[in-house]
Amino acid sequence: MDRISQLPEPIVHHILSLSGSRELVRMSVASKTWFQLTASFPSLDFRMDELTKGLHVDFTIYNFTKGLHVSRQTFFKYVDYTTSRMCQQNVTAHKLTIVTNIREPAELDTVNRCLELLLKKGVTKLEINLSEFAQIFLRKTPSFAPKPKPMPTYVLPNILLSVSVLESLIISGCELPSSFMVDALKFKSLIRLQLEYVHIDDEMINYLTTSCPLLKEFSLSSCHGFKRFCVNGHQNLELLDIDCDSQVEMIDIETPNLLGLKVRDTAGRGPPGMKVALCKNLTSVTYIGYPLPNSNDFADFLSKFSCAESLVLFINKKYRCNTLKLSSHSLRKLVIDSEFDLEEIELSTPNLGLFIYSNPLSFWVKAMHLPHLEACMRCHTDGSLDTLWLQKLRLFLDKKNGFKALNLYIHTKRVCFFDQIVHKFIVLGKLKVNELAPYELEHIELHFKHEESSNYAAFVDAVLLCFRPQSLTLRFPLIDFKDQSDLAKFTYEKLLEQENQEHTNIEIVLPSSSKAQKLFRGSVLYDVLPCEEKAISFTKEKGTLFYELIL
Structure with missing residues (x-):
C-alpha cells in the first residue's frame, strides 16, 4: 500500500x-x-x-x-x-x-x-438518466413483482444553467430547469449535448443552440414537443442526430461546418421536410425509418444531400416503395440495410468506392470501417440463401455499377437451394445463371461466419459458377487441417476450370512477400487475423495460379 x-x-x-x-x-x-x-x-x-x-x-x-x-x-x-x-x-x-x-x-x-x-x-x-428505461435490472423483474407507483418527472435544478465549465451534458427522462427560458444560459464551454425523453419545443431548441457557441454534437432522441428543428448560423456544429415523431414537420439547418446528420423516423410516416442546401460540408448522412410510399418523393428526399460522400439507409419494409433510385456523383460510401431486393435498387453513382448491402439485419456495422479494395461491394446475408439470390447479385453487378471486388459475409448455415430449405449447402453442379457467362471481377472474398466446414465447398462452387475472379480469398473459423486442405484443393480445381488451360504451374505466395502485399493492398486479408480465424488466398496471373495459406 x-x-x-x-x-x-x-x-x-x-x-x-x-x-x-x-x-x-x-x-x-x-x-x-x-x-x-x-x-x-x-x-x-x-x-x-x-x-x-x-x-x-x-x-x-x-x-x-x-x-x-x-x-x-x-x-x-x-x-x-x-x-x-x-x-x-x-x-x-x-x-x-x-x-x-x-x-x-x-x-x-x-x-x-x-x-x-x-x-x-x-x-x-x-x-443524468432517470428514465424508466435507465434500470435494466428492473425491466427483468418477474410478473409477480408489484408494479411501482408512478413518480412525477424530475425537474433539474436551476443551478445547472450556470455551470460554465460543462463540456458534455447527457439528460434522459428529466425536465429542463424551470428557469431555462428566463435565466441566462452559461454553457459557453459545452461541446456535446444529448437529450433523451425530454420535452423541448422549437423556441427551446433555438435558445439552446444560440447559447452554446462551441457546441459540436447535438442529439435529440425520443424527445417530444417540437415541430420544426431549426439551427441557423451556428459556426461549430458538426454532428446532428434527430428523432422525428409524428409532430415533426421540418428540419431546417444552415450551419456551414456541419459534417454529419442522422435522422430517425420513429412515427412510420417517412422523413420530414428537409432544408440543408447551405450545409456545404455535409458529407455523412444516415436515415433510419420508412421510405415514403411514393418512390419519387423518397428520391427527392435523397437528392437533398447532393454533397454527401457517405450515405447509410436503414429502411423498414412498411410502406416500402417499389424501387430505390439513387443518383449522386459525390457519393463514395453507401450502406443499404433493408428488405429491398437487389433488382429493386437502381444506382447511378460513378464514384462509389464501397457499397454495403445487408438484407435484412445490420451485420455490416462492425465491418463498415474495415479497409477495402477500390470499387468494392460487400453483402451481409442472413436467413436462407438460394440460387435466385446469386442470380440477382450477378445481374445487379452487370448494371454497369463498376464494382471490381466482392465481399460475401455468410452468417448462417441455413441455406435454400432449389426452393428447398436445408441445413447445409448442396452441390450445384449444373447451375446456370440465365445462360450468362460468369461476371469478371478483380477480387472476391468469402467470409464464412459458421463452423460447418462441409458447407464451404458447395458455396464456393455456386459462387464460381456466377463469377470469374482474378483472385479469391476464403476466410473461415478454425477447422480441421484435412478439411482445410480439401477446401483448398477443391477451390483450386474450380478456378482452373474457369481458365480452360491444360498446363498450369502452382507457386506459394508468402503473406509477408512484397508480391502478396501488392496484390491485396487495401483488403482486410493482411490485417491481423483473429486467433480463431484462418484465410486461404488464390491469385491468377498470366496463366499461372498462385495460392497462399495463412495459418
Whole structure:
C-alpha cells in the first residue's frame, strides 16, 4: 500500500478510472489508504445496475420486494455518502454519472441533493438518466413483482444553467430547469449535448443552440414537443442526430461546418421536410425509418444531400416503395440495410468506392470501417440463401455499377437451394445463371461466419459458377487441417476450370512477400487475423495460379 500512496495523483486516478463502480466500492473499504485515494477520485459513476449486481439477493416470490428494496436503499445511501464525503474534502467532480429510476420521494431528494452540491463546484461531464428505461435490472423483474407507483418527472435544478465549465451534458427522462427560458444560459464551454425523453419545443431548441457557441454534437432522441428543428448560423456544429415523431414537420439547418446528420423516423410516416442546401460540408448522412410510399418523393428526399460522400439507409419494409433510385456523383460510401431486393435498387453513382448491402439485419456495422479494395461491394446475408439470390447479385453487378471486388459475409448455415430449405449447402453442379457467362471481377472474398466446414465447398462452387475472379480469398473459423486442405484443393480445381488451360504451374505466395502485399493492398486479408480465424488466398496471373495459406 505504501507504493501506491507514493504514486502521483494523476497516475492513481488513471488506475481508478479503469475500474467499475463495484470495484471502487470494494477498494474504498480495503484500507484507509484506499479510502483516501477513492475519496479524491474526481469521477463519480452512480449506475444502479452496476452496483446492484454485487448484491447476492435471492429474488424469489417470497422475498423479491424486500430484496429489491434493500438493493435500492443501499444504492441511494451510497450516492448520498459518497457525495457528502467528496464535498467534505473539497474535491471537484470532473465527471458525474447518475443512471437509475425513481420510486420514492426520498430517492428523488437524494439525487437532487447530489446534483446541487456537486454542480456548485463545477462539473465537466454530466450524465443524468432517470428514465424508466435507465434500470435494466428492473425491466427483468418477474410478473409477480408489484408494479411501482408512478413518480412525477424530475425537474433539474436551476443551478445547472450556470455551470460554465460543462463540456458534455447527457439528460434522459428529466425536465429542463424551470428557469431555462428566463435565466441566462452559461454553457459557453459545452461541446456535446444529448437529450433523451425530454420535452423541448422549437423556441427551446433555438435558445439552446444560440447559447452554446462551441457546441459540436447535438442529439435529440425520443424527445417530444417540437415541430420544426431549426439551427441557423451556428459556426461549430458538426454532428446532428434527430428523432422525428409524428409532430415533426421540418428540419431546417444552415450551419456551414456541419459534417454529419442522422435522422430517425420513429412515427412510420417517412422523413420530414428537409432544408440543408447551405450545409456545404455535409458529407455523412444516415436515415433510419420508412421510405415514403411514393418512390419519387423518397428520391427527392435523397437528392437533398447532393454533397454527401457517405450515405447509410436503414429502411423498414412498411410502406416500402417499389424501387430505390439513387443518383449522386459525390457519393463514395453507401450502406443499404433493408428488405429491398437487389433488382429493386437502381444506382447511378460513378464514384462509389464501397457499397454495403445487408438484407435484412445490420451485420455490416462492425465491418463498415474495415479497409477495402477500390470499387468494392460487400453483402451481409442472413436467413436462407438460394440460387435466385446469386442470380440477382450477378445481374445487379452487370448494371454497369463498376464494382471490381466482392465481399460475401455468410452468417448462417441455413441455406435454400432449389426452393428447398436445408441445413447445409448442396452441390450445384449444373447451375446456370440465365445462360450468362460468369461476371469478371478483380477480387472476391468469402467470409464464412459458421463452423460447418462441409458447407464451404458447395458455396464456393455456386459462387464460381456466377463469377470469374482474378483472385479469391476464403476466410473461415478454425477447422480441421484435412478439411482445410480439401477446401483448398477443391477451390483450386474450380478456378482452373474457369481458365480452360491444360498446363498450369502452382507457386506459394508468402503473406509477408512484397508480391502478396501488392496484390491485396487495401483488403482486410493482411490485417491481423483473429486467433480463431484462418484465410486461404488464390491469385491468377498470366496463366499461372498462385495460392497462399495463412495459418
